Amino acid sequence: xxxxxxxxxxxxxxxxxxxxxxxxxxxxxxxxxxxxxxxxxxxxxxxxxxxxxxxxxxxxxxxxxxxxxxxxxxxxxxxxxxxxxxxxxxxxxxxxxxxxxxxxxxxxxxxxxxxxxxxxxxxxxxxxxxxxxxxxxxxxxxxxxxxxxxxxxxxxxxxxxxxxxxxxxxxxxxxxxxxxxxxxxxxxxxxxxxxxxxxxxxxxxxxxxxxxxxxxxxxxxxxxxxxxxxxxxxxxxxxxxxxxxxxxxxxxxxxxxxxxxxxxxxxxxxxxxxxxxxxxxxxxxxxxxxxxxxxxxxxxxxxxxxxxxxxxxxxxxxxxxxxxxxxxxxxxxxxxxxxxxxxxxxxxxxxxxxxxxxxxxxxxxxxxxxxxxxxxxxxxxxxxxxxxxxxxxxxxxxxxxxxxxxxxxxxxxxxxxxxxxxxxxxxxxxxxxxxxxxxxxxxxxxxxxxxxxxxxxxxxxxxxxxxxxxxxxxxxxxxxxxxxxxxxxxxxxxxxxxxxxxxxxxxxxxxxxxxxxxxxxxxxxxxxxxxxxxxxxxxxxxxxxxxxxxxxxxxxxxxxxxxxxxxxxxxxxxxxxxxxxxxxxxxxxxxxxxxxxxxxxxxxxxxxxxxxxxxxxxxxxxxxxxxxxxxxxxxxxxxxxxxxxxxxxxxxxxxxxxxxxxxxxxxxxxxxxxx
Amino acid sequence: xxxxxxxxxxxxxxxxxxxxxxxxxxxxxxxxxxxxxxxxxxxxxxxxxxxxxxxxxxxxxxxxxxxxxxxxxxxxxxxxxxxxxxxxxxxxxxxxxxxxxxxxxxxxxxxxxxxxxxxxxxxxxxxxxxxxxxxxxxxxxxxxxxxxxxxxxxxxxxxxxxxxxxxxxxxxxxxxxxxxxxxxxxxxxxxxxxxxxxxxxxxxxxxxxxxxxxxxxxxxxxxxx
Numbered sequence: 014x015x016x017x018x019x020x021x022x023x024x025x026x027x028x029x030x031x032x033x034x035x036x037x038x039x040x041x042x043x044x045x046x047x048x049x050x051x052x053x054x055x056x057x058x059x060x061x062x063x064x065x066x067x068x069x070x071x072x073x074x075x076x077x078x079x080x081x082x083x084x085x086x087x088x089x090x091x092x093x094x095x096x097x098x099x100x101x102x103x104x105x106x107x108x109x110x111x112x113x114x115x116x117x118x119x120x121x122x123x124x125x126x127x128x129x130x131x132x133x134x135x136x137x138x139x140x141x142x143x144x145x146x147x148x149x150x151x152x153x154x155x156x157x158x159x160x161x162x163x164x165x166x167x168x169x170x171x172x173x174x175x176x177x178x179x180x181x182x183x184x185x186x187x188x189x190x191x192x193x194x195x196x197x198x199x200x201x202x203x204x205x206x207x208x209x210x211x212x213x214x215x216x217x218x219x220x221x222x223x224x225x226x227x228x229x230x231x232x233x234x235x236x237x238x239x240x241x242x243x244x245x246x247x248x249x250x251x252x253x254x255x256x257x258x259x260x261x262x263x264x265x266x267x268x269x270x271x272x273x274x275x276x277x278x279x280x281x282x283x284x285x286x287x288x289x290x291x292x293x294x295x296x297x298x299x300x301x302x303x304x305x306x307x308x309x310x311x312x313x314x315x316x317x318x319x320x321x322x323x324x325x326x327x328x329x330x331x332x333x334x335x336x337x338x339x340x341x342x343x344x345x346x347x348x349x350x351x352x353x354x355x356x357x358x359x360x361x362x363x364x365x366x367x368x369x370x371x372x373x374x375x376x377x378x379x380x381x382x383x384x385x386x387x388x389x390x391x392x393x394x395x396x397x398x399x400x401x402x403x404x405x406x407x408x409x410x411x412x413x414x415x416x417x418x419x420x421x422x423x424x425x426x427x428x429x430x431x432x433x434x435x436x437x438x439x440x441x442x443x444x445x446x447x448x449x450x451x452x453x454x455x456x457x458x459x460x461x462x463x464x465x466x467x468x469x470x471x472x473x474x475x476x477x478x479x480x481x482x483x484x485x486x487x488x489x490x491x492x493x494x495x496x497x498x499x500x501x502x503x504x505x506x507x508x509x510x511x512x513x514x515x516x517x518x519x520x521x522x523x524x525x526x527x528x529x530x531x532x533x534x535x536x537x538x539x540x541x542x543x544x545x546x547x548x549x550x551x552x553x554x555x556x557x558x559x560x561x562x563x564x565x566x567x568x569x570x571x572x573x574x575x576x577x578x579x580x581x582x583x584x585x586x587x588x589x590x591x592x593x594x595x596x597x598x599x600x601x602x603x604x605x606x607x608x609x610x611x612x613x614x615x616x617x618x619x620x621x622x623x624x625x626x627x628x629x630x631x632x633x634x635x636x637x638x639x640x641x642x643x644x645x646x647x648x649x650x651x652x653x654x655x656x657x658x659x660x661x662x663x664x665x666x667x668x669x670x671x672x673x674x675x676x677x678x679x680x681x682x683x684x685x686x687x688x
Numbered sequence: 689x690x691x692x693x694x695x696x697x698x699x700x701x702x703x704x705x706x707x708x709x710x711x712x713x714x715x716x717x718x719x720x721x722x723x724x725x726x727x728x729x730x731x732x733x734x735x736x737x738x739x740x741x742x743x744x745x746x747x748x749x750x751x752x753x754x755x756x757x758x759x760x761x762x763x764x765x766x767x768x769x770x771x772x773x774x775x776x777x778x779x780x781x782x783x784x785x786x787x788x789x790x791x792x793x794x795x796x797x798x799x800x801x802x803x804x805x806x807x808x809x810x811x812x813x814x815x816x817x818x819x820x821x822x823x824x825x826x827x828x829x830x831x832x833x834x835x836x837x838x839x840x841x842x843x844x845x846x847x848x849x850x851x852x853x854x855x856x857x858x859x860x861x862x863x864x865x866x867x868x869x870x871x872x873x874x875x876x877x878x879x880x881x882x883x884x885x886x887x888x889x890x891x892x893x894x895x896x897x898x899x900x901x902x903x904x905x906x907x908x909x910x911x912x913x
Contacts (some may be wrong), residue, residue: 035747035896039754042889046758049878556805 022357058086061104063144065161068100070124070142078104078144079123085110102161115155118148118550120505121162128190128262164189165206175226175277177219179235179265181285184215186239187263191217194238194266200225203265219265229267233274235285236292239263268292304332304357305378306369307415308347308389308422309339309402312429315352318390319399324356324392326404330378332358334402355422356402375423379415382426387413390430403430633667708903715740716900741900743827748896749905754877755818756889758880769859771866784879785809785855807854815852815890818845819897825888826901838902843893852887856880 039054068091078086088105093100106114124142126133137143144161147169181187184206193201201221209216221229241260243252265285268291286292316339323331337353341348360374363368378386389408391403404425413426709716716722719736726836731738739745767782783791792801818841825838859880866874 035751036887039751039758042755042885046762046882049762061898626775 048137056108058106058108059114059155059157060089061086061106061111061114061157061159063102063104063159063161064094064509065102065122066099066163066638068102069122070137071102071122071144072141076141076143078120078146079104080110080146080148084143084145089639091414102144112152112155113148113150114146115148115151115153116158117151117153118146118147118159119162120144120159121165123165125192126165150585159604172220175221175223175229176279177221177229178282178284179203179217179219180209180214180215180279180282181237182214182287184217187237187265189267191239194229194264195221195225195268198267203344205354221267226277228269229281230334231277231281233267233269233283234292235265235267235283236289237263237285237287238266238289259541302361305374306335306355306357306422307375307425308380309354309356309425309427310351311354311390311427312349312351315390317392318354318402323401324358325401325405326358326363326386327406329362330358331362331404354402356425368508375415375417378425382415383412385410387428388425389428399429449506556579633671695880708900710741710900710904718898719870725847728794741827741904743900743901743904745896746901749819749823751891752889752896753816755899756841756886756893757816759886759889761818761882763879763883763886766879766882768855768883769877770861770875770877772870773872777830781849782877785883802910804855804858807852811848811852812886812890815845815849815894818842819890819893820878822897822902835902838897842894842897842899842902849887849891849894852890853884856884856887 032091036430043299045058060460065071071088072092073088073090076088077084079087083282086104087103088102092103121144122142123134123137123145125135130684145165149171187203187206189206191203192199193203201219205218205219207216207278208214210256232535236657239260241253243250266289267283318334318335320334323330324334333356334354335357336353336357340353358378360369360371360377363374363377365373365377381404385408386404386408387407388399388402388404390403392400407428410428410666417423418424713726715726715728715738715809716723716739717736720731720734722731722733724731724738726740727736730736751769764785766784768785768788769783771781771783773781774853784806789801789805789808796833798873807872821840822845825834832836859874859876862874863876866872
């Protein structure tokens with residue numbers, strides 16, 4: 014043990030030196046760990062709480078908070094509010110964006126949505142719902158507790174554009190997100206449809222995107238384009254469908270129809286008109302200006318006159334009826350009940366310069382009344398069921414003036430309206446409708462029905478089917494006959510179409526008659542020629558000439574040649590008889606006969622036509638032989654000349670005949686049909 | 689020189705005072721095991737520095753131990769690995785060691801959960817306790833039986849130390865294998881590094897422990913049982 018002491022001292026020193034160094038390791042480890050922990054602690058971001066109605070699809074630790082689709086935080090916990098009515102979602106937001114989350118920030122839960130605008134956020138089916146937040150880039154007093162929106166906002170608050178407020182009678186057909194259309198182009202959306210607190214009108218916020226919001230002025234008119242409109246007016250029936258989207262979710266259109274509006278202040282309220290026509294009618298460039306209020310005392314019935322009815326001056330809308338009441342005119346001897354109609358007239362609509370006061374308008378109207386303008390009730394609309402106030406010039410009106418009682422509205426003089434006329438007309442119209450023998454017609458119809466029933470019920474009628482079937486059998490036979498005949502006709506090469514044949518057979522008959530008219534002459538000429546040939550009693554005529562004459566005579570005397578004209582004329586007669594029959598309108602009855610005759614006629618014609626070429630050939634052969642014979646005689650002898658003449662005539666006749674024959678041969682149908 | 693040899697048969701019987709190298713004025717080389725006189729500073733066989741068995745050497749043990757313990761805290765607090773399915777669309781899960789174990793139990797994989805739990809929690813914690821206990825009692829008076837127990841504990845700690853890395857291996861292998869791009873991918877979390885460091889530090893701690901100290905506290909005289 015003793016020798017160890019000095020050694021131990023050095024060993025201790027060495028160990029101590031090592032100790033100092035080795036303790037650096039845990040110290041460094043501690044520093045590093047603490048640094049990491051500090052980093053994690055300071056970098057974990059701010060905790061914000063958002064209240065939602067429910068937390069569908071929110072999983073603590075998984076659901077993320079997104080800002081412009083970038084994950085900037087994560088839900089850490091979900092708990093209830095103290096009254097259990099809502100849930101509070103606690104989210105840890107990344108440090109670098111947490112500073113921007115101030116009171117302007119809004120949060121909502123993004124889930125898949127199926128709406129009239131379409132299916133949106135389908136991606137969240139895969140990823141699960143997430144919380145989306147939106148805030149601006151301004152750093153202000155941070156806030157850590159928020160109330161989440163029930164649904165995603167349709168318009169991001171930083172989108173350039175203008176918010177306006179729309180006020181309308183009803184929100185029929187309108188839904189959140191319905192489009193705002195300008196000339197058919199969607200330029201914005203509607204949201205936040207609600208009932209006004211003050212009156213029972215429906216309010217909605219509309220956002221019009223830049224740059225289309227530049228079209229808005231205070232004179233812009235908005236109207237409802239929801240669904241479709243079906244209107245029956247003086248112009249007839251009109252059916253308007255804007256777009257499928259507006260049918261589904263409604264829509265509102267706007268147009269700046271008149272100039273002169275001033276630029277909008279944000280949140281300007283517009284009144285939405287029910288349709289475009291009323292929007293166009295309702296434009297008052299200076300609706301802000303004070304209107305001239307007057308009253309009218311009307312003795313007529315004002316049934317059909319309603320608040321908001323037009324007040325027209327010389328056919329132009331200048332104001333509207335604002336009130337209807339009853340007043341007793343006690344100044345007269347016999348107190349009469351009169352209707353007091355209060356109207357509001359826009360001075361500028363009367364044509365007065367901008368900025369005119371109601372007093373200016375009153376002076377203008379006083380002048381007009383002095384010139385004979387009176388107010389009266391007139392019917393409006395196509396059917397005249399509604400009334401309006403009309404200010405018209407009555408040339409021979411009794412002198413009157415606008416009364417201006419000190420404590421009441423000025424009273425415009427009135428004349429009886431022309432409504433009664435219309436009433437009478439309408440009455441007459443209705444009366445005429447009423448006097449139509451509808452009862453009798455119905456009675457007759459009933460009687461007829463009864464007779465039919467009785468007839469159907471009788472035994473004879475019930476026996477009918479047997480007879481009918483017999484008839485049908487007969488008809489079938491007849492039809493097959495007709496069919497056979499038609500087939501024959503078709504095979505004979507005649508009309509493929511009986512109707513056409515019938516139509517054109519007249520012309521054909523005419524042509525045939527004209528063509529055939531030459532035939533007898535021709536035959537006579539031939540006869541004459543033959544006679545002259547006979548007359549030339551020339552002993553020296555060779556046996557050839559005899560032979561020609563014999564041939565000619567044989568030919569002309571043959572049954573063929575004699576029968577030809579007769580056949581033709583028979584044919585023509587038959588055809589014309591057929592035509593007459595058909596034309597007499599008895600066609601249906603005599604169709605059988607007619608078809609028969611037509612068939613016969615066609616057959617005869619065809620037969621005749623077949624014989625014509627032979628005849629012509631023979632004629633030509635005869636002529637040629639005669640030519641040859643005559644050529645044997647001298648050129649200049651009288652006989653020669655006469656013979657040549659005769660021959661020429663003969664040839665001409667044969668040519669005429671030939672052309673006719675060729676025509677017939679070329680197109681036998683043309684012989685009948687005339688072409 | 690013969691004292692240690694003589695002591696060896698004594699260990700089995702425990703019937704006499706234990707002769708150790710220190711008591712014999714000798715110093716053992718920790719590298720090759722050869723004993724030298726105490727005044728020798730360097731082992732002539734393997735040229736390793738000869739360190740006398742001293743409780744002051746326990747400072748290194750404690751230093752590594754503390755370092756390991758410090759790193760073990762983030763290893764449990766931070767996520768061990770991050771799993772992304774469908775590029776994060778189906779959710780990205782980050783799980784610490786204990787969350788992973790709980791998840792595995794929830795999924796019914798009790799055996800794997802047990803393995804992970806043993807490898808990541810039981811073994812490191814046991815090691816911390818064992819090393820701390822060894823470092824505290826080393827050099828203190830002890831019976832031969834106690835000394836034997838300490839030696840066995842030390843050997844177990846030495847042996848099992850490497851297996852503590854199994855968790856890190858799992859994360860490393862998974863990160864390397866499950867890189868399916870869009871479909872799924874696994875990335876090691878900060879806890880993996882911490883855990884690996886913790887294991888390394890505790891291994892170094894265990895290595896710094898001088899097992900000769902176990903025998904320093906043996907009684908000079910045989911206790912009568």
